[in-house]
Every structure is written in structure tokens, then in C-alpha cells.
Amino acid sequence: MTEIALEPLRIVLGSGLPERNEAIARLITSGRSSLAFILGDEACRYRLLVRAINWDRILIAYRGPTALGYVAFKHHRRGPFSPGFGPFRDEFGRLRGGVRYLLFIIAEYREWYYGFYLYGLHVIKPARHQGVATALLTETFRQARQAGYDRVELEVQVKNRSAQQLYIQQGFVRGHTTPMNWLGRLLPFPAVVNMRRSLKSQP
Numbered sequence: 001m002t003e004i005a006l007e008p009l010r011i012v013l014g015s016g017l018p019e020r021n022e023a024i025a026r027l028i029t030s031g032r033s034s035l036a037f038i039l040g041d042e043a044c045r046y047r048l049l050v051r052a053i054n055w056d057r058i059l060i061a062y063r064g065p066t067a068l069g070y071v072a073f074k075h076h077r078r079g080p081f082s083p084g085f086g087p088f089r090d091e092f093g094r095l096r097g098g099v100r101y102l103l104f105i106i107a108e109y110r111e112w113y114y115g116f117y118l119y120g121l122h123v124i125k126p127a128r129h130q131g132v133a134t135a136l137l138t139e140t141f142r143q144a145r146q147a148g149y150d151r152v153e154l155e156v157q158v159k160n161r162s163a164q165q166l167y168i169q170q171g172f173v174r175g176h177t178t179p180m181n182w183l184g185r186l187l188p189f190p191a192v193v194n195m196r197r198s199l200k201s202q203p
């Protein structure tokens with residue numbers, strides 16, 4: 001067992017961090033790979049989003065100084081990222097940047113009808129199967145209750161069986177499968193399954 005594995009797991013709200021280093025920002029902006037056709041590859045997503053992270057919408061799991069994973073969520077019309085047009089224009093030029101920015105806003109807007117929405121969850125490969133995601137979800141449920149919600153909702157890609165397994169174990173139930181309605185007919189969004197977890201009867 002490594003020394004890191006012996007350290008207790010800590011779950012920290014991003015806005016409470018004394019300092020936010022580049023590695024954490026890279027971890028957080030690495031998500032949203034399903035929007036790669038809008039936001040580009042991992043390096044590009046970092047450049048577009050790094051200055052627009054809403055740290056109060058992100059929980060980070062640490063053992064000692066090592067960040068092992070994060071969960072991002074959206075509520076009260078505020079998610080983990082609020083980029084302006086500027087970074088898109090700088091990256092892609094005015095016209096192509098404008099189109100991509102518009103598509104990003106549409107993709108984000110599509111989720112506004114959810115109350116407390118689990119936007120992203122990721123654990124680094126060497127730290128998987130050690131309960132890190134479970135600990136992040138437990139703290140997410142606490143954040144949702146504190147924000148006045150009685151359920152948490154999410155969308156997960158139909159093909160992502162391992163994440164669905166985790167969510168079911170954590171009390172989520174499957175809802176409808178969305179081949180992405182009208183948006184999916186226009187753009188290459190993957191099919192997703194909607195899942196929800198009540199906070200009323202479960203701890």
C-alpha cells in the first residue's frame with residue numbers, strides 16, 4: 001500500500017480551496033468529452049474554460065495533496081463553467097468561435113429544467129474502486145439538501161455501464177432514455193439515460 005493510500009479521503013468544495021493549481025483546473029476541464037465537437041480536445045477545453053470555472057459548483061476529492069477526482073453540479077441556473085464569447089473567438093476566430101459558443105450555450109441551456117443536476121463526475125484511473133466516487137456523491141447529496149432540493153438528477157451515456165452501475169448502487173433509478181430529441185437530430189450528441197435519486201427517504 002502506498003503512503004497516499006494511507007491518507008484519509010477529504011472532500012473539499014472548490015471555493016474553499018486556499019489555492020487552485022493548474023493540475024486541478026486541468027482535471028476539471030477534462031470532462032465534457034461528449035461535447036468535443038464543440039469544445040475541442042482536452043487541451044482546447046482547458047484553454048476555453050479555465051478562466052470561467054465556478055468553484056462553488058465543484059467538489060474535489062483529495063488524499064493528502066493529491067487530487068483524485070471531482071464532481072461538478074448545477075443548480076439555481078449556475079453550473080461549473082460560465083465562459084464568455086472571448087475565449088471562443090480567440091481559439092476559433094469570430095465566425096467559427098461564434099457558432100461553437102452558441103452551440104455550447106444551447107447544450108448548457110438544455111439542462112436548465114433540472115433542479116439540482118449532477119453535471120460531471122470523474123476519478124483518476126489509479127484511484128478507482130476505492131470509494132472515491134461514492135464519497136463525492138455522498139457530499140453532493142449533502143450539498144443538494146443544503147441548497148433546498150429533494151432530489152438529484154443526471155444524464156449518463158447509455159454505453160457507460162460502469163457509471164450506471166455506480167449510480168444504481170448509490171440509490172439512483174433510471175428514467176427515460178433520450179436520443180437527444182431535436183438537438184440530437186442536428187448534432188452528434190450521444191444517447192443518454194436520465195437518472196434520479198430522491199433525497200427524501202434515503203440518507
Ligand SMILES: CC(C)(COP(=O)(O)OP(=O)(O)OC[C@H]1O[C@@H](n2cnc3c(N)ncnc32)[C@H](O)[C@@H]1OP(=O)(O)O)[C@@H](O)C(=O)NCCC(=O)NCCS
Nearest residue numbers: 121122123128129130131132133134156162163165166169
Ligand atoms: C465511474 C467512476 C466515477 C467510478 O469511480 P470510483 O471511484 O471507481 O467508484 P467507487 O470506488 O466509489 O465505486 C463504487 C461502486 O460502483 C460500482 N462501480 C464503479 N466503477 C465500476 C466499473 N468500472 N464497473 C462496474 N461497477 C463499477 C461498483 O459497484 C463499485 O464498488 P466496488 O469498487 O466495490 O466494485 C470512474 O470509473 C470514472 O471516473 N470513470 C470515467 C468517467 C465517468 O464515466 N464518469 C461518469 C460520467 S456520468
